[in-house]
Amino acid sequence: MLCGAAAHPGKDSSMTPRKKLEGLVAATVTPMTPDGQINLSVIHQYVDYLVSEQNVKNVFVNGTTGEGLSLSIQERKQLAEEWICQGKNKLDHVIIHVGALSLPESQELARHAAAIGASGIAVMAPFFFKPTNKDELIAFLQKVASEAPAVPFYYYHIPHLTGVKIHVEELLDGIKKQIPTFQGVKFSDTDLLDLAQCISKNESKQFAFLYGVDEQLLSALAIGANGAVGSTFNYLGRKTNLMLRAFAKPDLPLAQKYQFLTGEFLNFVIKLGFGVAQTKAVMTFVSGIPMGPPRLPLVNASEEFIIKAKAKLDGIVWPDGD
Ligand SMILES: CC(=O)N[C@H](C=O)[C@@H](O)[C@H](O)[C@H](O)CO
Ligand SMILES: CC(=O)C(=O)O
Numbered sequence: 001m002l003c004g005a006a007a008h009p010g011k012d013s014s015m016t017p018r019k020k021l022e023g024l025v026a027a028t029v030t031p032m033t034p035d036g037q038i039n040l041s042v043i044h045q046y047v048d049y050l051v052s053e054q055n056v057k058n059v060f061v062n063g064t065t066g067e068g069l070s071l072s073i074q075e076r077k078q079l080a081e082e083w084i085c086q087g088k089n090k091l092d093h094v095i096i097h098v099g100a101l102s103l104p105e106s107q108e109l110a111r112h113a114a115a116i117g118a119s120g121i122a123v124m125a126p127f128f129f130k131p132t133n134k135d136e137l138i139a140f141l142q143k144v145a146s147e148a149p150a151v152p153f154y155y156y157h158i159p160h161l162t163g164v165k166i167h168v169e170e171l172l173d174g175i176k177k178q179i180p181t182f183q184g185v186k187f188s189d190t191d192l193l194d195l196a197q198c199i200s201k202n203e204s205k206q207f208a209f210l211y212g213v214d215e216q217l218l219s220a221l222a223i224g225a226n227g228a229v230g231s232t233f234n235y236l237g238r239k240t241n242l243m244l245r246a247f248a249k250p251d252l253p254l255a256q257k258y259q260f261l262t263g264e265f266l267n268f269v270i271k272l273g274f275g276v277a278q279t280k281a282v283m284t285f286v287s288g289i290p291m292g293p294p295r296l297p298l299v300n301a302s303e304e305f306i307i308k309a310k311a312k313l314d315g316i317v318w319p320d321g322d
Contacts, residue, residue: 002041002082003044003082011105013069017115020206020208021095021119021184021210021226022227023057023058023244024227024230024237024240024241025056025058025059025093025095026054026059026229026234026237027059027066027231028059028060028063028065028083029231029276029280030079031289031290032293033294036293039290040078040079043079043082043083046048046287047059047087047091048090049289050091050234052289053238054233054241055237055241056233057091058092058093058095059093059094059124060097061094061099061187062079062097063122063229063242064276065279066079066189067298069101073100073105073109077109077237080094080113083096094120095120095121096118097121097122097123098113098144099144100126101129102129103126103140106123106144107143107147110144110147110148110151111148111178114148114151118148118151119151119152120152121144121152121153122153122186123144123145123154123155124139124162125137125157130164131166136177138179141153141179142178145181147167149181151181152183153179154170154183154184155168155185156185157212158186158188158189159189160189169197172207173201183207185208185209186210187212187220187225188212190215190216192223195223196224199224200224209224210225210228211225211228214233214266215267216237217240217243217248218243218255218258219260221244221247223322232279234287235283235286239318240258242258242319243259244287255262261316261319265313265316269282269305269309269312275298277301280292280293281301282309
């Protein structure tokens with residue numbers, strides 16, 4: 001059942017202020033109908049699946065995995081509303097990615113996310129005309145963040161897709177003065193030196209450092225990441241949660257085992273060609289929820305990919321015997 005159309009779904013139920021974001025955050029795919037329209041009707045089921053089957057209670061909507069930059073502003077708003085509305089009393093955090101190439105569009109999305117009660121907003125660097133230094137990037141982020149002055153703000157660092165390689169360590173230096181709502185980083189890069197410097201220099205500031213390269217999450221946890229935002233937690237959330245638990249215990253050999261096994265699957269599919277289209281296909285066969293095709297320029301995963309990926313996943317023997 002749809003609920004996003006209800007008047008101001010989150011108005012009286014703002015999810016701020018909340019405990020610090022930690023643990024796993026699923027970067028949601030955007031369900032689509034076979035003819036390429038967004039399919040809001042399965043989000044209710046999607047929320048229940050993440051909570052009950054994957055033990056994941058945080059989502060990151062309209063990001064890379066959600067094809068956020070391929071959606072219209074109207075579609076992004078509808079998705080944000082539906083996730084927040086369906087997630088009410090079920091999800092802990094619904095973070096809405098509001099980054100866009102156009103500053104006024106990004107600001108509009110930030111205002112909208114605030115009005116519907118998002119528990120956080122995230123923004124990636126604009127990637128056609130790019131900021132060339134820290135000050136330009138901060139200026140852009142600041143103009144978006146200030147449109148949602150009561151909503152925690154996260155910078156979404158994904159340099160291999162944006163081409164904006166400004167070190168996060170540099171960006172964070174003094175950021176609270178310019179962006180008082182600054183709350184953390186979604187760090188989707190393999191530069192663990194940069195991440196480590198961010199963490200060590202901001203220890204007392206209560207920022208959340210959420211890692212975004214799922215296949216090496218354990219390494220990021222070891223240097224102090226608070227959690228992770230990723231596409232694979234849609235279908236490997238339960239297993240990755242067991243890795244987090246083993247790490248916290250600490251049972252490092254067990255945590256490594258989980259990382260090796262999730263890595264074995266990812267290494268296999270990455271070699272076949274792995275992106276958002278393939279994530280949608282995997283999520284469809286694992287959850288049984290029809291996520292549909294991706295939007296052009298992305299194209300459907302091949303049947304061959306689906307058969308091979310399914311066989312690989314089914315063949316993994318997990319330490320918990322599952
Ligand atoms: C480019 C991309 O989508 N990265 C995701 C998050 O940032 C990750 O969750 C990856 O999908 C995942 O680590 C698999 O490579
Ligand atoms: C993976 C991720 O965080 C995203 O899809 O935006």
